[in-house]
Amino acid sequence: GENVGLHLPTLSVQEGDNSIINCAYSNSASDYFIWYKQESGKGPQFIIDIRSNMDKRQGQRVTVLLNKTVKHLSLQIAATQPGDSAVYFCAEMGGYSTLTFGKGTMLLVSP
Amino acid sequence: EPEVTQTPSHQVTQMGQEVILRCVPISNHLYFYWYRQILGQKVEFLVSFYNNEISEKSEIFDDQFSVERPDGSNFTLKIRSTKLEDSAMYFCASSEDRATEAFFGQGTRLTVV
Numbered sequence: 001g002e003n004v005g006l007h008l009p010t011l012s013v014q015e016g017d018n019s020i021i022n023c024a025y026s027n028s029a030s031d032y033f034i035w036y037k038q039e040s041g042k043g044p045q046f047i048i049d050i051r052s053n054m055d056k057r058q059g060q061r062v063t064v065l066l067n068k069t070v071k072h073l074s075l076q077i078a079a080t081q082p083g084d085s086a087v088y089f090c091a092e093m094g095g096y097s098t099l100t101f102g103k104g105t106m107l108l109v110s111p
Numbered sequence: 112e113p114e115v116t117q118t119p120s121h122q123v124t125q126m127g128q129e130v131i132l133r134c135v136p137i138s139n140h141l142y143f144y145w146y147r148q149i150l151g152q153k154v155e156f157l158v159s160f161y162n163n164e165i166s167e168k169s170e171i172f173d174d175q176f177s178v179e180r181p182d183g184s185n186f187t188l189k190i191r192s193t194k195l196e197d198s199a200m201y202f203c204a205s206s207e208d209r210a211t212e213a214f215f216g217q218g219t220r221l222t223v224v
Contacts, residue, residue, distance in 0.1 A: 031210065034213070043115075043204075044154060044202070093210055095167055096166060099156060100156065101154040
């Protein structure tokens, strides 16, 4: 069936490095995508979103890239900091209002 | 900054008991959601609610589940007869519109014993 999945379950980087977290989706009807950050014991926290009519969107230290041809979404974090350590989920909206979450990637940032 | 608030933060209940999880969405938001996350797994959609009715629900949201917006501020999830496998974090979320940023609460950890 349709699903959203992540390639790497854990990503370890050094402080100051750039991080790239990837996500594959299979529902070609999805028209809205969000990246969430989840710290232990907390709810998902919005990072950045992108609509299907765009291929790139930038925020503060974060960039989301959308490649609809290969159904791929990525989150780039510039100058990664220890406070960025968390689980990152991509989510897609393919139904009317339903967000389908991916499995999550743990980002570990070493000082 | 406005936020979604959920109560209680932790609920322990015996199997077969009814539980009600409470949420106060952000005040100007029109779409409300419940999601759950079993420990170590991904966040799963349960139900969305708009204009005082369910707009979408997942297979998880069976007859044991119901949602209600009893007044202008609260949004509740009721599980009629809890099962062990209902143990999870339950997240409430709200958004201004469809396909706009959904803000999540801190969650209620439900433990069924």
